[in-house]
Amino acid sequence: MEKSAYKNMWVYIEHDGKRAHPVGLELCCEVRKLCDVTGDKLVAVLVEGLPEEELAKIRACGIDQLLVVSGTGYEAYSNDAYSNLFTVLCRKYNPSAVFVGGTINGRDFAPRFAARLNTGCTSDATELVYNPESGDIEFIEPAVGGKMMAVITVPVLRPQVGTIRPGTFRYEPTGEKPAVEVLHETVDFPVADIRTKLLGFVPDDADADLDLANTDVIVCLGNGLSGPDKLPKYRELAALLGGKIACTRPLFDRGILPFKLQIGQSGVMVKPKLYIGFGISGAINHTAGFAGSGLSIAVNTDPEAPIFGAVDYGIVGDMDEVCDAMLAALKAR
Ligand SMILES: Cc1cc2nc3c(=O)[nH]c(=O)nc-3n(C[C@H](O)[C@H](O)[C@H](O)COP(=O)(O)OP(=O)(O)OC[C@H]3O[C@@H](n4cnc5c(N)ncnc54)[C@H](O)[C@@H]3O)c2cc1C
Structure with missing residues (x-):
């Protein structure tokens, strides 16, 4: 040829x-x-x-x-x-x-x-x-x-x-x-x-909260989340920032958030203007899913967590405490 x-x-x-x-x-x-x-x-x-x-x-x-x-x-x-x-x-x-x-x-x-x-x-x-x-x-x-x-x-x-x-x-x-x-x-x-026949069309459950494709701000939760009772504060943070929450695979595996919110190689690929990851270790399977985002920040108790090598800013600390501090600061503005 x-x-x-x-x-x-x-x-x-x-x-x-x-x-x-x-x-x-x-x-x-x-x-x-x-x-x-x-x-x-x-x-x-x-x-x-x-x-x-x-x-x-x-x-x-x-x-x-x-x-x-x-x-x-x-x-x-x-x-x-x-x-x-x-x-x-x-x-x-x-x-x-x-x-x-x-x-x-x-x-x-x-x-x-x-x-x-x-x-x-x-x-x-x-x-x-x-x-x-x-x-x-x-x-x-x-x-x-x-x-x-x-x-x-x-x-x-x-x-x-x-x-x-x-x-x-x-x-x-x-x-x-x-x-x-x-x-x-x-x-x-x-x-x-045409060997296939369209019998009908049923639209996907169009839940805007599950559509991360064009979201400017993503608050992403990892396995560090102690349980579903902690979700409301992260939802509030995402809402105050004008964004949505997402997750890593373990949170889907634990049944805390749906698969459509999983970011990564086997989930959704996103490029928000702001990504904040809470309690995420930083496996390539996940970080590849938000590569090329605008500004990225990670919160983790472990200063050696690989996620710190994949983001612009790192905060070493307890995710719930950092979330509370962010909420307080945003509400004070
Ligand atoms: C083929 C394949 C495809 C995959 N695809 C995906 C994918 O698309 N998306 C994806 O996410 N994963 C995917 N995975 C899984 C991936 O390899 C990792 O296992 C996963 O991303 C780890 O998620 P995590 O960081 O939330 O959890 P963990 O690795 O368990 O990390 C939890 C982190 O939270 C920190 N932490 C704990 N408590 C606190 C606290 N109180 N405050 C702050 N930090 C805390 C810990 O220090 C730790 O670093 C895939 C794996 C395979 C094999």
Whole structure:
């Protein structure tokens, strides 16, 4: 395969007809940086139907092209239609890389179309690096239970396909380019050939307190928490700071907080402006989940706790006492 025949980097924009899923926007911002190094064009690919104000958010990421697809078969998500769509588009345009958000749908169809194109797909990457010597993208992801970071490449084949965990990158738009080329494609997939049937749609229990993705302030509780009776003071602290509480895995294991609040490699990846961790030892499985946050602070009785190596400020002390002191100081203001 002549790798140089494959050009430009694609980001798939998943949407529900009203809003673009944040992961597509996050990816556009990150892949923009890669394209600036490689000279590739950044192409956002989506099925038609997104309102203009959402398209503006995509253009603001500095994309070079918008590839808008219309056709039959895309009313509801199906593996059949989307695998076919990207197989057809990639055969026509020969992109060098295709980045897909690691959502339930993205993780479903990305490996399928990669297999049809006879190329490789890396799942659940948390870092993207361009290697100028090989010309390949290095998809970096936690492996062996988070004990090591695996660097995965697609060294021979193209396109390089990968799914990337939502929340890994920030939506930090660099601004719209003066000219964004808009391409239209019609790719029909016969509705009768879709092997899955949408019987109904039941939205997830939409509890705003469980959605950490766009939270500016996170008060994270670890195994140092003596029991659920202590939760109210941390909830109050989070509320006073305009944020939400989260936890490490042991608090979920102890049944104190739900899994959706677990931060880390097997939980949610967050990048708040302020992270305060109480009673957390600092295992990489957890700290990787808030790397790149604005300001980070940890409270621990053990001055040797590894968490102090992962945060900006450390407070050696009892977590409940420090929380009380913070509450008093905030209320006094
Ligand atoms: C494959 C795999 C994936 C994992 N994924 C995740 C993940 O996504 N997220 C995650 O969090 N973990 C994850 N883990 C678990 C992770 O390895 C750690 O076990 C976990 O993060 C430890 O949580 P902790 O720091 O709260 O608890 P501990 O390690 O028990 O630490 C508790 C800390 O609290 C301090 N402390 C105790 N009492 C007080 C007090 N009164 N005041 C102040 N400090 C006090 C102690 O000094 C100690 O440092 C994963 C593990 C594996 C193997």
